[in-house]
Amino acid sequence: MNQLFSRFALLTLSGAVLTLSACSNDDNDDNEVKPAEALKTEMASNLGPTPASTTTPPTGQPATPRHYAFYNLATKSEVPYTDSATTKWDIAVRTTTILVNGGSSGPGQGGAIVQDGLFSEITAAPATGYNVDSRTAYAIPTGSGKGWYNYNSTTHVVSPIAGKVILLRTATGKYAKLEIVSYYKDAPASPTGTEPRGYYTFRYVYQPDGSTNLK
């Protein structure tokens, strides 16, 4: 039975590697924004700041990085942290915290709603009701079970909650929907908690025309 089990693990692993290479291919596509009728679902892999060199107990993981990693949904690319005071970025991540470019976090119009449902079933963004980052609470709440992830205190694994879709108003006031699918580098199929963490893999649909249509 043990043998069978390990064979299964191997299969899932190789499966994961295949999917990943597919993702990175997507990323390597041309970075131009196409004003298409049918919106394309984009996949971003391993968004995360450079880790600090020291480690934290009890996981032995690197300590919290100094800077966030910033991302622009329209250009499908990371933005250097030196541009943090501009509207060039829409979301920023560091460990389990996600910022949107607005309120206390940036000069943009950014806001977010965390909604239950399937990514594919959400076809329109609400026009209002967006939360904005403030000094005491983020638009995308942190904490296990409160926002986008669950934390297992036994294994220390952070798992993005399936069925949580983040509706975003970007820095420039456009709408998008986003789903985080992994918190670990290269999106391992069954994370054990020892993989490099804080590397976001997420899919999103960005509406460049300013409408709330996310079909």
Added chain:
Amino acid sequence: MHRFSSSAFLLVLVVSPGLGIAQQRPAPADTSTQHLRLREVVVTATRTEKALTEVPIPVTVVSRQQIQAMGAVRLTEVLGEQTGLNVVADHGRGVQMQGLNPEYTLILVDGEPLIGRTAGTLELSRVAVGNIERVEVVKGPASALWGSEALAGVVNIITQKPQHGTRGEVRLRYGANRTADVGGTFNYRHNQLGLTVFGNRYSSAGYTLQPASGQATVPPFTNYTGQSRLSYQLDDKTTFSVSGRYFIEDQASNLPITTEGGQVAQVRLKARQQESSLNPSVTRCFSDKLFGTLRFYHAGYRTKEDYTYTADGTPYDASYFHQTFTRPEAQLDWRLHPKHTLTVGTGYLWETVEATRYDQRQQMRSAYCYLQDDWSPLPGLNLVAGVRYDGHSQYQGQLSPKLSGRYQLRPWLAVRASAGRGFRAPDFRQLYLNFSNPAVGYSVFGTHQVREKVAQLAAQGQLALDPATGQPLINAPLLEQASSLTAESSRAYNAGLQLDPTPKLRLTANLFHNDLRDLIETAAVAQKTNGQSVYSYRNVSRAYTQGLETDARYLLSAHLTLSAGYQYLVAKDRNVVTQLKNGSIYRRDPETLETTRLKVADYGGLFNRSRHMANVKLFYDNQATGWSGSVRGVYRGRYGFQDRNGNLILDTGNEYVAGYWLWNVSAAKTFRQRYTLQAGLDNVLNYTDPAYLSTVPGRLYYASLTVALGPR
């Protein structure tokens, strides 16, 4: 009452320490023949002596002979092989019954509770089995008689009572992992005076399943148990007795800890557990119709843990836990008619706890009374109705009724059914804990003081403020729920059959359903400025467990008994089922990273429950030749271990632990009716699962010698 038949049965067992003596009984009756024929008496089901075959609720009895044949030394080994019981580890090894966690089963020694549930589970390996007469296991709620904790059922450990004459027994056992068990019993009874003494030393070098962790799975330990009972017959109607128990265990281990700088340091943990109890009682037969018992019980439990750095011996951490339990109780049994007995009892309970994570010495008081009517209105029909009320100083009073009945339809067929309520009081932790995690920064407060503590934190400016209102972020409805915490409770139904199609075969089957409500969970009642939460407890969850338990026992020959048992179990969280019906639980495929909505059928139920559990046992006992032996197999079907895909429920294959069989064998030979040599192998196939099964150490051998002392 069946006092005579009971003492005759006890006597037979006591004079046959080394698995029996042929000469004393004309027919070479083996243990199982006895089981089928003797009027085996139990006391836990109705708090009066009642024949096992006549009780209207499911009761399992494990006899002294079975325990000896198994070669068992601790209670965990004995219970782990019984149908429908599952020994699980959660801050100690306890027994899961009808799919309910160990904290829902009351553990008694001679009708008085064992204490020391630091985190819900009572460590059952604390109980040595060398002086046990029998273990009675009552399934289904018994709060109508026994009060709190008897929600899934009751395990009552009946120790040996003084028997006529002077005799004793000495036993030595040694086995794998340098496990040594040395002990003895002494029995004396002459005229009015009776005495039993039991002493035991148990030690082991422990074992390590995952050497890479740098930590022993079970570190080396040594424990001692002393237990004694003195009885004195004041006159022909009145008996006074006093029993006492003392247990002490020392355990030392090394564990690596990671300091804030990221370095790993070795820490040595020295732990000591102590448990003691004293239990005087008086019984009086006022007449042949009226029988009274007056008992007093005081128990104490203390633990002490000291952590020091191995390098320089400086302290790293220390903790302690002290608990006391004091209870006087009176009971009257009134036999209105040979077929009608009324039982009434009342008692007062005073508990205290003092521990590292509690503000001060905390106290709880409770008073209770119970009433039971045991009536046989027609031949073959027995009805038992009972009700108990527990008034408590810290939470709402609890009324626990129960009705059960048994009907002998045919000489070979009986049906029985029962319905009742069980409850479990909030424990000390849930009421009084005061703990702030220094590393992470969250706080947990018991419900008794959470309001006060939250107000304090708010005054100190430690609570985060709502940006809109400027008020502290306190969840008022949750705080209100926490402050009005009440007991967890269940409504349970059991219905079953007892079949004796031939004198050699007995079959029993029982269907059960436990409907649990007000299960206690943690709740975040406020937000701190450090981004962490303030937690307390509230009644929230609803769950159910249901299934079927069956047992069969067949006499293959005069010396050979085959038995088999099986339990089918379904245990689910009702809130999860509701969410699934609403389509609001999802999962993500780990390979495609696609998210899908879960269906009700995808839910595997509560974690750590096996849908299928089974056992097969073959016992051989030939008293003429002095040989005996056993082969026992116990199966635990696959069960959920932990969530892996972040939706917190059991739904995918990799969240399960594989099912497994454990096979144990033993053989014994008695020489000159005095010396018994026994040898055995536990877990013959050497099954281990280091990552998920800390309680199974792999193959274990042992050998023992028992010497019976006194006249043969």
